[in-house]
Amino acid sequence: MSGSLIGKSVLRKEDHRFVSGKGRYTDDIQLVGLTYAAFVRSPYARADIKSFDVSDALAAPGVIAVLTGEEVAKDGLGGLPCGWMIHSKDGSEMRQPHHPVLAADRVNYLGEPVALVIADTQLEAKNAAELVMVDFEPLTAVVNPATASQAETLYEAVPNNLCYEWELGDEAATEAGLAAAAHVTTLKLTNNRLIPNAIEPRAALAEYNSGTDEIILHTTSQNPHLVRLIMTAFVQIAPEHKLRVIAPDVGGGFGSKIFIYSEETALAWAAKKLGLTIKWTADRSESFLTDAHGRDHVSEAQLALSADGEFLALKVKTVANMGAYLSTFASAVPTYLYGTLLAGQYRTPAIYVEVDSVFTNTAPVDAYRGAGRPEATYLVERIVEKAAAEMGLDPAELRRRNFIGRDQFPYQTPVALEYDTGDYEASLHKALKMADYNTFSARQAEAEARGKLRGIGLSCYIEACGLAPSQVAGALGAGVGLWESGEVRVNPTGSVTVLTGSHSHGQGHETTFAQLVADRLGLPIEDVEVVHGDTGKLDFGLGTYGSRSLAVGGSALSVAADKVVEKGRKIAAHLLRTDVDNIDFDAPVFKMIDSNESKTFQEIAFAAYVNHDYPSEELEPGLAEKAFYDPLNFTYPAGTHICEVEIDPDTGVVEIIQFVAVDDFGTIINPMIVEGQVHGGLAQGIGQALLEQAVYDDTGQLITGSYMDYCMPRADNFPDFKVGMTCTPCTHNPVGAKGCGEAGAIGSPPAVMNAITQALGGIEIDMPATSEKVWRAVQTMPALKTA
Amino acid sequence: MYQFNFHKADNLSTAVELFNAFDEPMYIAGGHTLIPTMKQRLSAPSDVIDLAKIPDLDAITLAGDTLQIGAMATHAKVAASSLVQGHCSALATLAEGIGDRQVRHRGTIGGSLANNDPAADYPAAVLGLGAQIVTDRRTITADTFFKAMFETTLEPDEIIQTIHFPQVDQAVYLKFPNPASRYAMVGVMLTRTAGEARIAITGAAASVFRAAAFEEALTADFSLPAIDAVTLPAETLNADMHASAEYRAHLCKVLIKRGVNALSS
Numbered sequence A: 001m002s003g004s005l006i007g008k009s010v011l012r013k014e015d016h017r018f019v020s021g022k023g024r025y026t027d028d029i030q031l032v033g034l035t036y037a038a039f040v041r042s043p044y045a046r047a048d049i050k051s052f053d054v055s056d057a058l059a060a061p062g063v064i065a066v067l068t069g070e071e072v073a074k075d076g077l078g079g080l081p082c083g084w085m086i087h088s089k090d091g092s093e094m095r096q097p098h099h100p101v102l103a104a105d106r107v108n109y110l111g112e113p114v115a116l117v118i119a120d121t122q123l124e125a126k127n128a129a130e131l132v133m134v135d136f137e138p139l140t141a142v143v144n145p146a147t148a149s150q151a152e153t154l155y156e157a158v159p160n161n162l163c164y165e166w167e168l169g170d171e172a173a174t175e176a177g178l179a180a181a182a183h184v185t186t187l188k189l190t191n192n193r194l195i196p197n198a199i200e201p202r203a204a205l206a207e208y209n210s211g212t213d214e215i216i217l218h219t220t221s222q223n224p225h226l227v228r229l230i231m232t233a234f235v236q237i238a239p240e241h242k243l244r245v246i247a248p249d250v251g252g253g254f255g256s257k258i259f260i261y262s263e264e265t266a267l268a269w270a271a272k273k274l275g276l277t278i279k280w281t282a283d284r285s286e287s288f289l290t291d292a293h294g295r296d297h298v299s300e301a302q303l304a305l306s307a308d309g310e311f312l313a314l315k316v317k318t319v320a321n322m323g324a325y326l327s328t329f330a331s332a333v334p335t336y337l338y339g340t341l342l343a344g345q346y347r348t349p350a351i352y353v354e355v356d357s358v359f360t361n362t363a364p365v366d367a368y369r370g371a372g373r374p375e376a377t378y379l380v381e382r383i384v385e386k387a388a389a390e391m392g393l394d395p396a397e398l399r400r401r402n403f404i405g406r407d408q409f410p411y412q413t414p415v416a417l418e419y420d421t422g423d424y425e426a427s428l429h430k431a432l433k434m435a436d437y438n439t440f441s442a443r444q445a446e447a448e449a450r451g452k453l454r455g456i457g458l459s460c461y462i463e464a465c466g467l468a469p470s471q472v473a474g475a476l477g478a479g480v481g482l483w484e485s486g487e488v489r490v491n492p493t494g495s496v497t498v499l500t501g502s503h504s505h506g507q508g509h510e511t512t513f514a515q516l517v518a519d520r521l522g523l524p525i526e527d528v529e530v531v532h533g534d535t536g537k538l539d540f541g542l543g544t545y546g547s548r549s550l551a552v553g554g555s556a557l558s559v560a561a562d563k564v565v566e567k568g569r570k571i572a573a574h575l576l577r578t579d580v581d582n583i584d585f586d587a588p589v590f591k592m593i594d595s596n597e598s599k600t601f602q603e604i605a606f607a608a609y610v611n612h613d614y615p616s617e618e619l620e621p622g623l624a625e626k627a628f629y630d631p632l633n634f635t636y637p638a639g640t641h642i643c644e645v646e647i648d649p650d651t652g653v654v655e656i657i658q659f660v661a662v663d664d665f666g667t668i669i670n671p672m673i674v675e676g677q678v679h680g681g682l683a684q685g686i687g688q689a690l691l692e693q694a695v696y697d698d699t700g701q702l703i704t705g706s707y708m709d710y711c712m713p714r715a716d717n718f719p720d721f722k723v724g725m726t727c728t729p730c731t732h733n734p735v736g737a738k739g740c741g742e743a744g745a746i747g748s749p750p751a752v753m754n755a756i757t758q759a760l761g762g763i764e765i766d767m768p769a770t771s772e773k774v775w776r777a778v779q780t781m782p783a784l785k786t787a
Numbered sequence B: 001m002y003q004f005n006f007h008k009a010d011n012l013s014t015a016v017e018l019f020n021a022f023d024e025p026m027y028i029a030g031g032h033t034l035i036p037t038m039k040q041r042l043s044a045p046s047d048v049i050d051l052a053k054i055p056d057l058d059a060i061t062l063a064g065d066t067l068q069i070g071a072m073a074t075h076a077k078v079a080a081s082s083l084v085q086g087h088c089s090a091l092a093t094l095a096e097g098i099g100d101r102q103v104r105h106r107g108t109i110g111g112s113l114a115n116n117d118p119a120a121d122y123p124a125a126v127l128g129l130g131a132q133i134v135t136d137r138r139t140i141t142a143d144t145f146f147k148a149m150f151e152t153t154l155e156p157d158e159i160i161q162t163i164h165f166p167q168v169d170q171a172v173y174l175k176f177p178n179p180a181s182r183y184a185m186v187g188v189m190l191t192r193t194a195g196e197a198r199i200a201i202t203g204a205a206a207s208v209f210r211a212a213a214f215e216e217a218l219t220a221d222f223s224l225p226a227i228d229a230v231t232l233p234a235e236t237l238n239a240d241m242h243a244s245a246e247y248r249a250h251l252c253k254v255l256i257k258r259g260v261n262a263l264s265s
């Protein structure tokens, strides 16, 4: 039976729960004696706090307590740390301003929490929060990342507002490549700032049991163990074993729920301090203001080419906006998740990248679906396409000439990574066919006859997933190893409980992981239950981000399942009075090789727990196995995305005519789930290209603070996606999987923008390609002047 | 949302009486403007008076040449009404293009007009079609109804009862939605009656307005060349992160031209 479930579009086990309203999200949890919290937030992007006056708030109906930044300071709580140390070119450590749980004397971004009101009802808490008098003295805000290093210094310990000045690659070789080039293509671009917009806002419910001195924090987290580690070891609200963190059903994260935020931390602290059970659920406005934002780069690049289009060198200079404080993984995003990906799918021999990360008076910026890799891909794929146009080469052909060939793996890039496997030509070829690339010019002519501008754009992306080989990550500054834990716990009746440190918040792990383990053990998928998201139930785990769940968490389960089989063979050998070498596992049956005697999986499971005649020195009872899987390398999903657009020159409106995504995710367990992940990623990537942008005004007020102005993509913004797959299995993990969660968001933006640039006859605009920007570009086109 | 008292009125006069009995009263129709602002604590009525139970306030009828739409008629009801479609299909199209399905099944024409959001669709219909607003106490012509951004000539306690749409020969509504909110970034209602062109533009300025220069040119000669040289001055138009005043002015003209094409074919 083994092998019968891999590659099947099994319906998602969790969907019945979700579509029938039986999901249990943090805000759904009702407990006896529940109280409610509301936060008091800064109305300024930057201000000194002169004083707090909480007397009116305390006197308001239903109010139990008001805690301000002053209490946080008095209790000596640590700041919220950043988990990845980056070193500047000169070897110095990155600069990390103190990130208080609640600000006491200075606020640094709009919406920063300064106090917390706890009351009997949510309404009373919100009403009283308005009565907390905070005497703010507004200061000039620094908002624009491009000029932040020349602006007023925000933190004494951070000269020029520079977090670090980082570099990677060989500068001399890159300069030599540029000097030797027959052609140099230059490009300036911004990677627009985004707001994550998970469907479920952040929420927390903290309960404290004075009898056991335990805090239980239910919260919207992608990685509950990390929440516990940081809140206890760094912020020090309690000893680690006295804090249990439960991430129940979580409605999307896209990275924004990886991080350890003020609000959840303050709630856990307050619950213990006051002996209360307290709930807080962000409203949508709070999400816009305080969920870590994404992207926000300004870059310049030069690509050196030989006369026949061979890439000789790539030089990149990027300014990355960190926002007001360093969020949990912020420092790594524009460095090791960005600079390392600048080789793309190409053999470019010399690459040099410099990244200056700056602080501004804006919400913290951190990993958002793709995290660094979309920024790298956007830059590489835009400049490659531009080079093709400048040199009069077909963009597909230029890429082909520079691809790392399928026979050149493993391939060491000049920016630290070693790609294990891939076949870039195969995905390009398939995508070109699916997009009818060869007949594009006929479609373009037909559109022109209707007065419309057509363009087609390519993007051959690569990403590094499966964070991460701990040794590599550690060498690069990661504060923790990035392995994953998993346990396959066989119950006496032969059903299986799978425990994983990965966390599902929409990805369908309850199905995919069950499929993987059921397949390995030869069980019906219904017999396998996946448990995740509770530090009280699971071994330490690292959680879900960076498309790592199947490649790392799934691999841990695969190893654990193998261990279960090994143990099962021993039990079978004992029961059948033979040697373990004489037992074969033909899922789900343990067979004696030299006879026709056998034991079913269920018989072995039962025997594991009920027998009383084990040779206890050699064989322990029980059938439950764990694995902590540390990957040997990153995985490298890659593929080609092609976008075809049509522009209405009268209005500048861009319509996506077709979008083709051909991805190589290695081995696929559940094609339906993978396709869903691709669709979601494409929606976010195309959303970034056409619609989404976070905008602050010059004083640091957020203009896009609601859906009235922040443009979320909707289904009618897209055509039916054409999704295809190629497959080169990952060579170093037991599942062969590479990861699929972010590819859509990584590959698609340059495809869209390349198509638009082509339609505009080479005129470049920045994302998002709003109709006004496009219309203005059309006005400068020589041939097609319109009304 | 702050706490408030909720009242249901059975008829117009009780509604007005209730209104005048309280400190900070507000009528509520579909609630799709009022409730979001209350949730954001931008609006804090002490008492909310529901108009939904007043009989027949959502009726759609035809009286001779005049289409009469009750203030409580939802956008969905207007869009689906065969009377509306027969009398003026552009009005049904406009209603069908408001918000999303949920909004269309709650939001009402009366609420939309009383609110006079600068980006709302109905003001363009009322002004472009030369409708009359009948309230519990008088009749107001479209040209004098809309005063300024979120302001009308309604008295604080006055209730819109019905909107009377006269018969026009031709009408078309063209909307360029704001990509985020999907309200009108620019919306143009272009009508013709006995050769006279009438154009109302929403979304582009602080309040709905008539494009007089275009009207004149098109009344004289209903053709594209007639408006070739006509432009809309950008100075008085809205500018925001989605569209500059110049771009809005341009879009207005594009939509007017499309309207002329649509009515000429």
Ligand SMILES: Cc1cc2nc3c(=O)[nH]c(=O)nc-3n(C[C@H](O)[C@H](O)[C@H](O)COP(=O)(O)OP(=O)(O)OC[C@H]3O[C@@H](n4cnc5c(N)ncnc54)[C@H](O)[C@@H]3O)c2cc1C
Pocket (backbone or CB within 6 Å): B026, B027, B028, B029, B030, B031, B032, B033, B034, B035, B036, B051, B071, B072, B097, B098, B099, B100, B103, B106, B107, B108, B109, B110, B111, B112, B113, B114, B115, B117, B119, B120, B121, B122, B158, B159, B160, B161, B181, B182, B183, B184
């Ligand atoms: C997501 C969303 C999208 C939307 N998109 C659009 C769009 O694309 N185009 C568009 O035009 N609108 C849009 N709207 C607004 C929607 O059409 C509103 O419902 C409408 O503008 C107000 O109507 P209502 O019945 O909901 O009024 P309410 O919210 O109940 O009331 C609005 C105001 O009008 C007053 N009022 C209500 N009825 C009367 C009356 N009969 N007499 C006197 N005063 C009255 C109320 O006191 C209140 O001040 C959208 C709304 C939402 C929530």
